[in-house]
Amino acid sequence: MNTSDANHLQGKRILLIIGGGIAAYKSLDLIRRLRERGAEVRVAMTQAAQEFVTPLSAGAIAGGHVYVDLFDWRTEFDIGHIRLARDTDLVVVAPATADLMAKMAGGHADDVASTVLLATDKPVLVAPAMNPHMWSNAATRRNLAQLVADGIAVVGPNAGEMAEQGEAGVGRMAEPLEIVAAVEARLVARHETAGSLSGRRGLVTAGPTHEPIDPVRYIANRSSGKQGFAIALAAAAAGADVTLVTGPVSLADPPAVTVIRVESAREMLAEVERALPVDVAVFAAAVADWRVAEPGAQKLKKGAGGTPKLDLIENPDILATVARCRSKRPPLVIGFAAETEHVIKNARAKLDRKGCDWIVANDVSPATGIIGGDRNSVHLVTRDSVESWPNEDKQTVAHKLIVRIAVTLAAAAK
Numbered sequence: 001m002n003t004s005d006a007n008h009l010q011g012k013r014i015l016l017i018i019g020g021g022i023a024a025y026k027s028l029d030l031i032r033r034l035r036e037r038g039a040e041v042r043v044a045m046t047q048a049a050q051e052f053v054t055p056l057s058a059g060a061i062a063g064g065h066v067y068v069d070l071f072d073w074r075t076e077f078d079i080g081h082i083r084l085a086r087d088t089d090l091v092v093v094a095p096a097t098a099d100l101m102a103k104m105a106g107g108h109a110d111d112v113a114s115t116v117l118l119a120t121d122k123p124v125l126v127a128p129a130m131n132p133h134m135w136s137n138a139a140t141r142r143n144l145a146q147l148v149a150d151g152i153a154v155v156g157p158n159a160g161e162m163a164e165q166g167e168a169g170v171g172r173m174a175e176p177l178e179i180v181a182a183v184e185a186r187l188v189a190r191h192e193t194a195g196s197l198s199g200r201r202g203l204v205t206a207g208p209t210h211e212p213i214d215p216v217r218y219i220a221n222r223s224s225g226k227q228g229f230a231i232a233l234a235a236a237a238a239g240a241d242v243t244l245v246t247g248p249v250s251l252a253d254p255p256a257v258t259v260i261r262v263e264s265a266r267e268m269l270a271e272v273e274r275a276l277p278v279d280v281a282v283f284a285a286a287v288a289d290w291r292v293a294e295p296g297a298q299k300l301k302k303g304a305g306g307t308p309k310l311d312l313i314e315n316p317d318i319l320a321t322v323a324r325c326r327s328k329r330p331p332l333v334i335g336f337a338a339e340t341e342h343v344i345k346n347a348r349a350k351l352d353r354k355g356c357d358w359i360v361a362n363d364v365s366p367a368t369g370i371i372g373g374d375r376n377s378v379h380l381v382t383r384d385s386v387e388s389w390p391n392e393d394k395q396t397v398a399h400k401l402i403v404r405i406a407v408t409l410a411a412a413a414k
């Protein structure tokens with residue numbers, strides 16, 4: 001079960017369906033990224049997609065014919081749409097527009113893209129992209145819930161600026177490398193971890209916490225929540241019943257995970273304690289160490305009194321509280337260590353100080369780009385070993401951690 005340096009995409013066949021959205025241009029890069037990892041990519045496009053990118057450019061990058069027409073005798077002769085749907089390891093829809101998701105949820109089959117999606121017996125991953133209002137519309141929420149219930153994996157969308165001027169919110173398609181990571185996680189999850197945590201309960205914390213200064217200001221940090229969300233998703237994909245307690249982040253709820261959103265460290269602790277008992281708890285949140293002793297009841301004003309003095313007091317240590325809890329301590333307690341120097345030495349000290357079983361240590365000095373970024377370089381520090389993993393995307397780190405957790409819990413149960 002060694003996944004450390006495997007190239008999960010070598011020789012894999014991916015069918016990419018490009019929907020009609022402005023994000024379609026990113027799908028050309030996605031084809032390139034998948035191919036450079038050794039995947040074979042076939043492409044189908046909707047009519048609308050061809051308004052944004054041409055079949056010629058997609059075909060040139062994919063190195064093959066692009067499927068655009070259900071009734072084209074040449075492609076039907078070459079490889080029929082049913083074979084196109086089956087002769088693949090994974091179907092990726094990127095961008096998945098609101099319309100395409102609606103068609104998928106409703107089981108329509110009136111063009112090559114929707115027909116293939118209805119005919120396939122392979123796993124499907126969608127990367128939604130649309131205007132934030134369309135994304136939050138009740139119809140899209142219904143369709144998304146249906147797709148998730150049907151076992152379809154979802155990556156993104158992310159928050160940010162939209163193509164339309166002045167529009168911002170959740171709706172941007174995930175970046176090509178995030179989609180590649182989700183493709184890998186989906187393919188690997190099926191082979192190696194499916195069911196490995198079934199019957200287990202997991203708890204994950206993620207994101208920053210916000211500690212109020214007054215009703216409008218707060219103390220926070222740069223954590224994006226991506227690593228914790230990826231761990232929750234990977235644990236759920238491995239069959240665990242997962243609760244994710246997260247501080248404020250702009251990430252969509254991972255499918256099949258119970259997500260509890262909180263603001264402050266004290267709220268996070270309360271929700272974590274409520275979620276116990278669990279078999280494994282992973283503390284990936286970047287909890288604020290301090291909070292303001294007496295946050296202002298009203299907005300603090302500039303004035304004659306000079307700059308305000310903020311008295312800080314220490315927040316409860318959630319990881320240490322759970323690791324030292326007598327009655328409900330989970331059998332496996334895993335902390336993270338964000339360090340800017342002496343990473344392993346500090347991680348070892350943290351392991352002892354907090355009483356946890358493992359520490360996933362990472363170097364978060366600004367030059368590494370780990371905080372808020374998509375990749376991570378971690379060292380898995382246990383009581384008697386240190387394992388340094390190569391620089392990998394956060395989904396792969398999550399997946400590998402889940403493999404380790406599953407093996408450890410299974411061994412402990414013997």
Ligand code: CTP
Nearest residue numbers: 283284285287315316317318319335336337338
């Ligand atoms: N942690 C926690 N509650 C806190 C502080 C940290 O649960 N109040 C957890 C984090 O989720 C992480 C681990 O403790 O799993 C280590 O966090 P880190 O910020 O690296 O360490 P600190 O305890 O804050 O120590 P220091 O700032 O001295 O490095």
